[in-house]
Amino acid sequence: MADLWQNAMDHGVALARRAGEVVREALLTDREVMTKSCSVDLVTQTDQKVEQLIIQSVREKYPTHRFIGEESVAAGEACVLTDEPTWIIDPIDGTTNFVHAFPFVAISIGFSVKKQIEFGVVYSCLEDKMFTARRGKGAFCNGEAIQVSGQTDVHQSIIATEFGSSRETDVVDKIFSSLRKVLCIPVHGVRGAGTAAINMCLVACGSVEAYYETGLHVWDIAAGAVIVTEAGGVLLDTEGGALDLMSRRIVAANSRIIAERIVKEIDPFSPTRDDAPPTL
Template sequence: MDNLKQRLCFALPLIRQAGTILRGAFSLRKEGVIYRKKTETDPVTNTDIELETFLRKEILSKFPNEAFIGEESASNLERFDQDSCWILDPIDGTANFVHGIPNVAISLAYSERGQVVLGIVYNPLEEELFTAIRGGGAFLEDTPIRVSDIDNWNEAIVCTEFGSDRSSVKCSMIVENLKNILDDKIQGIRATGSAALDLCYVAAGRFDVYYEYGPHIWDIAAGSLIVEEAGGTVLHPTGSNLDLRSRGILATNQRFCKKLKFPPFWHF
C-alpha cells in the first residue's frame, strides 16, 4: 500500500493543477467554448484535449514504461491488463462543461493487472475531491465516506444517465427502465451528466443506486473503486461481475443489492 500512497501523493498535485486549468476555462466559457463532436451528441472541447495532454505527459514522464488509457487519445483497451496502467477522463461531463453546468470531474485511476487499485475523482468547480486506495477506504478530502444503508425503493434516490447513443433500441431501453423504476414508487430519479460523480455520490451516501448502459472504462474506473472502498457493491446491471470494458455498471449498497432480483433492468 505504501507504493500506492506514493502514487496518490504524486497524482494529487497534478489533478489539482488540472482542476485550476478547468476552472479557468469554465469561467471564460461565456466568451465561447471551442468544441467539436466525436458523435452527433458527444462533444469534446479544447480543454479536454489540453488536460489530457498535460496529465499524460506528466504521468508518463514519471512512469515511462507504464500503460496509459485516455478518453481523447483513443487508446487500446487491452492495455488495462498490463502490469501498470493509468486510466484518465480529463473532463467527465463535457456537455455540462459546454453548457455552464458545474457537474464535471477529472477522473484518474491506476490499475495493476486489470484491477483498479487507486482512484481519484475531482470536481474543481465544487471543490470536491474523492479518493480511494484499494484496502484503504474512500474519502471526500480527508473525511471517510460510506454508502447509504437504504434498501427500499420508496426511500431511495436512483441515478442513471442517458449517454450519447440515440438508437431506437437504446432509447426504448431507457424508457422501459424508467417506467419500471417509477412503477416501484421510487422516491426520486436523478441524472448529473457525469458517471464519475454519480459513482462518488453513491459512495458518499447521496444516491442509493446508480446504473447505466454505455459508460466507458475511463468514465467509471476511478469511481467504481471509490464505491467499493466506501462499502458498496459494483456489478454489471445484469448481476454479473463487473468488467470495466463491458459498457454497463450498477452501483449500490450491499443491503439494496441483496434485495435486487437480477436482471433488475431491461438491457440489450
C-alpha cells in the same frame, strides 16, 4: 509496492487539482466545442489539453506505466487493459455539462495493476470536492471518510442514471423502459449529475442508493469503482453478474439488496466493448 502506489496516488491527486484549475479557467474563457461519434458526443480543446497535461506528467515520473485516456482512444489508440500499471483517465467527465456550465464536471483518474483498480481520484472541480480511495484503505471526500447509505428499502431510495449519447431508437427505448420500471418500483426519485464519476461518488457518500447506466466507458468508471467499494458499496453488471470494466455496463449501489433489485428492472443491452478490436 504499497508506498510506491501511495506516491502514485498522491501524484494523481495533485494532477487532478492542476487539471481542475485548467477547467475552471477554461469555463471563463474557452469552451470551443467539437464532436466525436455523433452530434451529442462532445469534446473540447480543454479535454485534450487536460489529458495531455496528466499523461505528460505521469510519463515523466513513471516512464514504464501505460495509459488508457478518453481522448487518446478517440484519436485511435487501442483501449487495452493489461496487467501492467495503467492510468485510466477521463480528463473531463461531464463534457456536455462543461460546455453548458452545468456545475458537475469531474477529472477522473483510476490506476490499475494486474487489471485491478488500486486507487481512484475523482475531483468535482466546480464544487471543489476531491474524492479519493485506495484499495483496502477506505474512501474519502476532502480528507473526510465517506460511506454508503444504510438504506435497504428500495422504496425509500434515490436512484441515479444517465441517458448516454446514443440517439438510436432501440437504445433510447430500452433506456426509457428501464427508467420507467425503476421509477415505478416506486422509488423516491431518479436523478443524474451528468457524469458517471460524480454519480458513483454520490453513491459512495450516501446521497443516492444506486447508480446504473449502459453505454459508458472504462475511463468513466475506473476511479469511481474503487471509491464505491471502499465506501462499502457493491458493483454489478446490469444483468447481475460481476462488473466487467470493459463491458460499458454498470450498477453501483450501497448494498447487494438494492443492486439486485435495480437489476430486475433494467432492460439490458450490450454496446460494443471498449476492448473490442477496431472494425475495418
